[in-house]
Amino acid sequence: MIQDALEISQEMKEAKRYFIDRTWYEQNNLDFDEVVRARFCESCRAKLGTETEERVPVFDKKTGRASFEFRRVPYGANPVRTIRDCCSRKKGFIAPDMPALEAVFRIYLANGNQPMPLEHVREQLLEWCPAGGCQWLMLPVEVLERLVASDNYYGIRPHALPVAA
Ligand SMILES: [Zn+2]
Numbered sequence: 001m002i003q004d005a006l007e008i009s010q011e012m013k014e015a016k017r018y019f020i021d022r023t024w025y026e027q028n029n030l031d032f033d034e035v036v037r038a039r040f041c042e043s044c045r046a047k048l049g050t051e052t053e054e055r056v057p058v059f060d061k062k063t064g065r066a067s068f069e070f071r072r073v074p075y076g077a078n079p080v081r082t083i084r085d086c087c088s089r090k091k092g093f094i095a096p097d098m099p100a101l102e103a104v105f106r107i108y109l110a111n112g113n114q115p116m117p118l119e120h121v122r123e124q125l126l127e128w129c130p131a132g133g134c135q136w137l138m139l140p141v142e143v144l145e146r147l148v149a150s151d152n153y154y155g156i157r158p159h160a161l162p163v164a165a
Contacts, residue, residue: 015117017159018148020108024155032155036079039106041087047075084112094128100136100147103128105154115159118144 025032037048052075055068076082087093088110094103107121108114118141129137139147148156 015119017115017117018108018121018156019115019159020105020113021155021157024157028155030155033079036083036109037076039083039087039093039109040076040079041090041093044076044082044087050075080109080113083109094125096129096134098136100139100144101151101154101156103136104144104148105156108156118148 020032022032025035037045040048051072053070054073054077056071057066058069059066083106088106093110094106098106103125104118104121107124108116110124122137122141122144125134125137128134
């Protein structure tokens with residue numbers, strides 16, 4: 001974890017990071033979770049409406065130890081996690097004929113909406129198009145950046161840098 005944080009702070013100096021901004025959805029009266037669930041794979045979509053067991057950490061104040069407890073939750077209650085852990089690993093999650101912003105949006109979902117620069121998004125898109133030639137891969141980062149800046153559908157926004165302590 002500490003290693004991750006260090007790497008991220010290194011990156012911040014180099015490139016502007018983006019993420020999917022939940023508050024943008026709220027401001028526009030859109031249901032973020034619904035939009036994300038619409039990207040579920042077939043088997044996850046079939047499980048909607050059912051319940052699942054989720055492991056949740058619980059902290060025991062007396063012993064000072066953390067343990068886990070199982071809780072029943074509706075399937076897909078945390079849709080970003082479902083996509084990260086399942087749907088984004090399936091073939092066809094990102095397809096060559098998708099619009100570029102849709103592909104970018106899905107890369108953020110596949111990473112659990114971790115803020116990252118568009119350069120990294122592009123590197124990951126490469127994995128979805130090993131032969132090259134996909135329309136979203138042909139775009140230089142500057143063009144991708146302009147597309148994201150003009151986006152008023154996906155809520156992809158620059159991630160504010162934390163104030164230095
Ligand atoms: Zn799935």
